[in-house]
Amino acid sequence: DAGITQSPRHKVTETGTPVTLRCHQTENHRYMYWYRQDPGHGLRLIHYSYGVKDTDKGEVSDGYSVSRSKTEDFLLTLESATSSQTSVYFCAISLSGRSFGTEAFFGQGTRLTVV
Amino acid sequence: AQKITQTQPGMFVQEKEAVTLDCTYDTSDPSYGLFWYKQPSSGEMIFLIYQGSYDQQNATEGRYSLNFQKARKSANLVISASQLGDSAMYFCAMREGLSYNTDKLIFGTGTRLQVFP
DSSP: OOOOOEOSSSEETTTOOOOOEEEEESSSEEEEEEEEEEEEEEEEEEEEETTTTEEEEEETTTEEEEEEEEEEEEEESSSOOOOGGOEEEEEEEEESSSTTTTOOOOOOOOEEEOO | OOOOEEESSEEEEEOOOOOEEEEEHHHHHHEEEEEEEOTTTOOOOOOEEEETOSSSSSETTTTTTEETTTTEEEEEEEOOOOOGGOEEEEEEEEOOOOOTTTOOOEOOOOOEEEEEE
């Protein structure tokens, strides 16, 4: 199994509070992604990173920010959580953007509930 | 615009039968890759199969095969000899672009497959 660890695995937070989810990898993969999964929407890309301090927006980036100060860590921050951000969040890693056939490996997911 | 379309929210198949899960995609880039992932009820994402836009033959991995019709922009997953353990959510995904920084992996909404005895 790819070495990807998401923390926390479960979190309940109140509306308006900041929340940070962490993705840690031991594979030295260049690309890291954050997705959210909601019923009827599949997995939607929030942000991704193609290197240390190099990040870009995905499909649903509003209300989220990310940081990657080290190859192994990719942080997702909800600056002020809202109920619409209740979801399951997945982190994924991938070796290289030059090789289309390189699959992404996923973490176990973080279930976030905003009350 | 939806880049990956999976029109079947749910599918049923009897054990040992074959089933096809549909996926159509939208891209103007000549270079792209298509993936299928399985998500069982436990929640983990499992990579199944990959097809490159320039691959001449349809990809196969054991009981999984990808029916790639480039002109129709479809990449259907075929599961042969279904097993009860195949019951899961299945996602089609696409990676497009040759740009060094463009490595977005975009997913469809998924198809829930249920295999019955």
